[in-house]
Amino acid sequence: MSGRDLFLVGLSHRSAPIEVRERVALSGEALRDALKELVHGPGVEEALVLSTCNRVEVLVHGEQEAAARAFFTSRAADAAAHLYQKQGPEAVRHLFRVASSLDSMVVGEQQILGQVKEAYGIACAAGAAKAYLSRLCNRAFATAKKVRTQTEIGRGTTSLSQVAVELVEKIFGDLAGRAILLVGAGKMGALSAKALAGLGADRVLVANRSPERGLQLAGQVNGVFRAWEELPHLLVEADVVIVSTGADRHVITREMVQVAMRARRHRSVCLIDLSVPRNVDPACAELADVFAYDVDDLEKVVASTHEARREEASRAEAMVEAEVKAFSLDGQSRAALPVLGKLRQHAEQIARTEAARTLSHLSGLDERGRRSVEAMAQAIVNKLLHGPTAELKRAAAAGEGDLAAAAAQLFGFEVLAGEPEREAAPEAAAEPEPSPAAPAAGSLNG
């Protein structure tokens, strides 16, 4: 079929290494310029660029994808080897999957939908996204929302520090009136301490062998530095202990914890050991009211989330498939709209003229009588067109474009069959779809 189609050219974490992705990634003014350049490319009607740290994709609605390919090759000569290209329903499916976070590195992550919305907002603002891409993107957003609310794909925890936060939350609720102790200056420890700060701990204590590094870390996490020798005493004070040192032996032993628990009167304590080799004696977990976890335990939670999400993903794929189909049917029934519109316009014109002529012959008719005659003319049009309208819509939805063409021929309309989108576009634009500015503003919230 000649005419326009949707083309998608891109590269992602699956197809290209970061060295290539970072050279083609764009944002801000450069992105707007690139969009303008794209829509002026040969055979391009509309364009959209999605640029995140994991993927750069160019969507083009038009006659060919050359401009989209050039977008990549002009920026990085070796990008060509990593590009994937999709067309028509394949491209629609890809966009829907991306927006629904099915193609993400961490399946089900929430960020991507916002990023697609932002990309659409920028394309609208730059005048690069018009009727077709608006319809496509809105459908993609609706699909993503459906996937998120009707499957469990967004459930669970996918980062170690988030798992630590959830565990602490499960044990203590919030951390109001409690203290966090950070032992050692490892990067993961500082990250987790920062994540835990969200639970509202009263104090963050930092213990480190080297006071310089310890003081520096205490500054980073808004904590108080305490001498390494105080460690046994700090175990009595702190409710959550995050251990992340470079030591190759147990820094916190069972005996230390046992003594501390007695002094704590068995108030629960949570020990999170992020170091490899382990710095907390695994035997600590045997003590009552001591909740001890190591990196492996946290990793297992993350892995089980991924497992559960993979299962949900197959349900999500089926939903995406249905939406892709619905989108394409929708497009086909839109193709019949111009014929239907012209048919109705034509018939109503006749009805109005004939009613006016009849009324001019009839004198002595009051206002109510005149309205009855006009209504009768309109009713005849409605009754006559009802069957053909329904049939045309059905045929269009079933992908039988011939009937619309036959109707056009029968009534003598000039509708170019075979190029449905060219006619559909202005029709769609006339509908109250979001104006270019509206989604741009909305995407900031989304």
Add this chain to the structure above:
Amino acid sequence: MSIAILRAATALYAVAALLYVGYFSRPRHGRLSAAGFYVLAAGFVVHALAIGAGCREYGGKEFFSLRGGVVLAAWLAAGAYLVLHRLYRVPSLGALVVPLVVVALIPANLIDPAHPAVPKELVRNAAFHVMAAILAVALFAIACGVAIMYLLQEREVKGKHFGALFSRLPSLDALDRLNQRLVRAGFAAFTLALLAGTINAAAVWKSAWSWDLQQVLSVGIWLLYGAMVELRHQGWHGRRYAVLTVVGFLVLIGAMGVRQAFPGATRHAGSYGVVVNGGGAQ
């Protein structure tokens, strides 16, 4: 008449129980627990009407039978849960308490209220004693349920098996505090019941303490729960406290069983009132 109203209340409780259990299996649907709360509250009001109608019909005597005691205990447990939910938002506890209320009420729906031969003056004098005792038992029962939830959840969190309970129960700390408060409130109610009972005993038996089995058991349980309140004061937390709560309730149930097994050993008004040994009702 009162039994018809009680059946309506039970039906409402059953609907609430279904809603709460539904919420427990699908925690994402918060509306289920919200609906459960309102249906439970409606059941509580209808239940109160049933109790009121029962008082009119039998002059309060029905609450001196085992059936009446259970009806009252179930009402108090439902009320206690409503208050707890308002204070601490623990819908998962509803999935435990409300079905128990329904199960407890089923026999009462089938048995016609008896007309126990209870003297009017006893009803008047012992009403407060009976109410306080039943309230205490209802609170201890909920505390025991909360402690079981604590132990189950503790096993999951400590054992690193983050299964179905993990996402459904409140935090361990919240359960621990709730348990403590319930034990404290139950102990207060039990203390009042014991005081009222002692005053009645002094009046009816002419002596406040007579080594009656009922008295010995009651004081034993009072000391046990008193010790729990004191231990908590001294800083007992977590697992040990939860185990103690469950053991305490088992002892309580056991004591009730002993009392039932040796009816001759007590002059107390039997299982809430069937007059066991002549005029010796407390």
